[in-house]
Amino acid sequence: MKKLIIISLLFLLTIGVNSCTKSDSSNAANANTGVGGSLARFTIVGNYLYIADVSSLSVYNIIDPSNTSFVRSVYIGRDIETIFPNGNLLFIGSQTGMFIYSLDVPTDPVLKGQALHLRSCDPVVAKDSFAFVTLKSGAACGTATDGLYTYNIKDITQPELINTLEIPTPAGLGYRDTTLFVCCENNGLAVINIKDEKHPVVKKMITANTFYDVIVLDNVLVCMVKDGIDLYDIEDVNKIELLKNIKY
Amino acid sequence: MRSIFLSITIVMLLSGCIKLWNHHPPEYVDSKVWGSKPIYSNDSTLKEVRIDTPHVVKNAGKIYAYQHYLLQCEVGEGFHIIDNTDPKKASRIKFLKLLGANEISIKNNYLYTNSYSDLIVIDLNNIDSPHIVKRVGSAFAAHGFLPEPPERGYYECIDLTKGVVTGWAKDSIYYGCYKN
Numbered sequence: 001m002k003k004l005i006i007i008s009l010l011f012l013l014t015i016g017v018n019s020c021t022k023s024d025s026s027n028a029a030n031a032n033t034g035v036g037g038s039l040a041r042f043t044i045v046g047n048y049l050y051i052a053d054v055s056s057l058s059v060y061n062i063i064d065p066s067n068t069s070f071v072r073s074v075y076i077g078r079d080i081e082t083i084f085p086n087g088n089l090l091f092i093g094s095q096t097g098m099f100i101y102s103l104d105v106p107t108d109p110v111l112k113g114q115a116l117h118l119r120s121c122d123p124v125v126a127k128d129s130f131a132f133v134t135l136k137s138g139a140a141c142g143t144a145t146d147g148l149y150t151y152n153i154k155d156i157t158q159p160e161l162i163n164t165l166e167i168p169t170p171a172g173l174g175y176r177d178t179t180l181f182v183c184c185e186n187n188g189l190a191v192i193n194i195k196d197e198k199h200p201v202v203k204k205m206i207t208a209n210t211f212y213d214v215i216v217l218d219n220v221l222v223c224m225v226k227d228g229i230d231l232y233d234i235e236d237v238n239k240i241e242l243l244k245n246i247k248y
Numbered sequence: 249m250r251s252i253f254l255s256i257t258i259v260m261l262l263s264g265c266i267k268l269w270n271h272h273p274p275e276y277v278d279s280k281v282w283g284s285k286p287i288y289s290n291d292s293t294l295k296e297v298r299i300d301t302p303h304v305v306k307n308a309g310k311i312y313a314y315q316h317y318l319l320q321c322e323v324g325e326g327f328h329i330i331d332n333t334d335p336k337k338a339s340r341i342k343f344l345k346l347l348g349a350n351e352i353s354i355k356n357n358y359l360y361t362n363s364y365s366d367l368i369v370i371d372l373n374n375i376d377s378p379h380i381v382k383r384v385g386s387a388f389a390a391h392g393f394l395p396e397p398p399e400r401g402y403y404e405c406i407d408l409t410k411g412v413v414t415g416w417a418k419d420s421i422y423y424g425c426y427k428n
Contacts, residue, residue, distance in 0.1 A: 027313070034314030034354040041392065042353040042360060049353060049360050051367070053388035060367065065358040066381035068369050081392075215313050220335050222318060224311045229320060231335040243335045248305035 025216040026084075026125040026174040037213035037224065038084060038123040038172040045085045048106050052076070052083040052092055057101065057109055071107045086126040089156065093124045098133055100156045115151055115159040117144055123172055123213075125180075129154040130197040134170035134182055146170060148182060148192065148200060165192070165200050172213030172224070179203075179237045181221060183211035189223065191237060206232075206240065283402035285419040288411035294347050295363065295412065297370055297378050302340040303328065307398040314354045321350050324395025324413060327361075329375075344378060346370070347412045350393060364408055365390040396427045403427060 027035035033044050041052045049060040049068070055078060059071040079095035090109060092099040097116035101109040117135060124133045131151040135144040148170060150163040169185040178195040188207035192200045210226035219235035220243070231244045305328060309321030318330040318338065326345040332338045348363035358381070359370040367387035370378050390408070397403045397416040405424040406413055 032356050034312055036313075036353065037311050039310060040312075040351065040353070042351040042362075044353045044355045044360070051351075051388055053393065054391040055389065058388055060360075060384075060387075062355065062358070062360065062369075065356070065369050065371070068360075068367070068382045068384065070384065070387070213311060215311055217313050217332075220332075222311060222313060222332075224308065224320070228305070228308075229311065229318065229330070229338075231332070231338055233335075244338050246330060246338055246340065248308060 025176045025218065026127065027216045035215055037215050038125055038174060039082055039213045041083055043083050043085045045103060046106055050083060050090060052080045054080055057092065059107055059109065074109060082123045084124050084126065089126065091124040091126050091131060093122045093133065095122070098122065098124050098131065098159065100153065100159065113156040113159050115161065117149070125173055125175060126153065127175055131159060132173060132180060134173055136170055150197060150200060162198050163200060167202065174214040174216045176216045176234060181214050183213055183223070185212065186210045191240065208242065280420045280422055281402045282418065283404065283421045284397035284399065284416040285404045285421050286406050286413045287415040287417055289414045290411040294414065297344065297346045297380050299376055299378060300343040300345050303343040309350050310352060312352045312354065319352055321352060323350050324348055327352065342375070347414070348395060350395060362393050365393050400427045
């Protein structure tokens with residue numbers, strides 16, 4: 001009996017410690033599966049690899065890596081560019097919109113909702129009931145106004161645009177807790193407070209480099225920049241510090 | 249007569265009937281242009297994966313984090329492996345060579361990537377001797393997975409039946425693809 005109590009206490013303690021130290025980030029990694037930036041076309045969820053090519057979403061079974069096998073492919077639409085997993089949902093960014101697929105049955109992604117917009121380039125990240133999309137116009141992308149578009153996805157079948165924040169040339173993005181990091185190419189890195197998801201506020205613009213994409217690794221922000229990879233300490237968002245510039 | 253012709257020309261210019269410039273690459277170009285041309289090889293050993301000493305980054309691609317490593321794609325050539333055990337001292341330690349690669353995902357020390365439009369699974373359990381355990385040919389549409397030249401501008405579209413692409417050369421080429 002005593003043993004059982006100790007085990008239970010240890011168990012509760014483990015849960016407690018985990019919930020205290022683990023931050024909520026766009027790149028929820030575990031020890032066995034890595035994390036990509038927001039511009040990826042490959043992602044692994046559980047025992048399946050999902051690949052977004054220009055028009056389709058393909059599912060591969062990777063339970064036994066050396067017997068990786070094709071499961072199915074579903075047609076999504078035109079000009080697909082990015083794939084982002086969140087829980088049992090896949091967010092697919094294309095030049096014409098965001099598509100949300102449910103992975104309730106991992107081998108059979110089902111389109112649940114979509115939000116169409118003007119032509120642009122647009123990676124997506126999702127946090128709880130909100131999806132953040134950056135739209136960038138330009139010759140290669142389209143005509144939408146540059147900015148951060150926030151959708152309420154509480155009802156994933158009806159994503160609702162609730163905020164548009166104009167920021168210049170936004171590209172890859174990621175979040176940690178209530179801070180969203182948006183790469184703005186040669187305009188810098190926008191540090192945005194999303195405590196109130198309906199009203200994102202730009203807190204700071206880091207203009208030390210040209211930023212393309214980010215990965216949030218707990219308290220380290222990995223940035224793909226023009227001349228290399230920059231690593232920033234983001235433990236305290238009011239005191240973001242450059243730890244290392246790994247030069248090309 | 250001459251002034252009428254001149255004013256018609258001006259009106260047409262203003263109305264956009266004649267375009268002096270165009271921000272978008274034209275879909276068809278009839279003549280040869282200066283651009284990048286892929287260099288092909290049919291050496292089958294080039295289809296294998298191998299570990300090399302760190303390379304200088306020339307054409308940086310996507311980033312990925314796995315355990316205490318960071319990986320960055322060298323578009324069409326492989327992956328730079330960075331030791332990120334201590335971010336303050338992070339540096340490139342190895343290069344994983346795989347022609348045609350530009351995507352990456354890792355689980356349980358198996359790396360899933362592409363070599364052009366083939367899906368490749370690489371066993372990384374021994375980081376110094378990686379090997380391909382599975383290749384799925386033409387796993388997805390090639391568009392978006394083919395390497396692009398390092399510089400923007402016109403380039404000759406890749407034809408995988410000619411071999412694997414080992415580099416790019418500047419040349420006078422026929423129209424085809426455009427990198428923004």
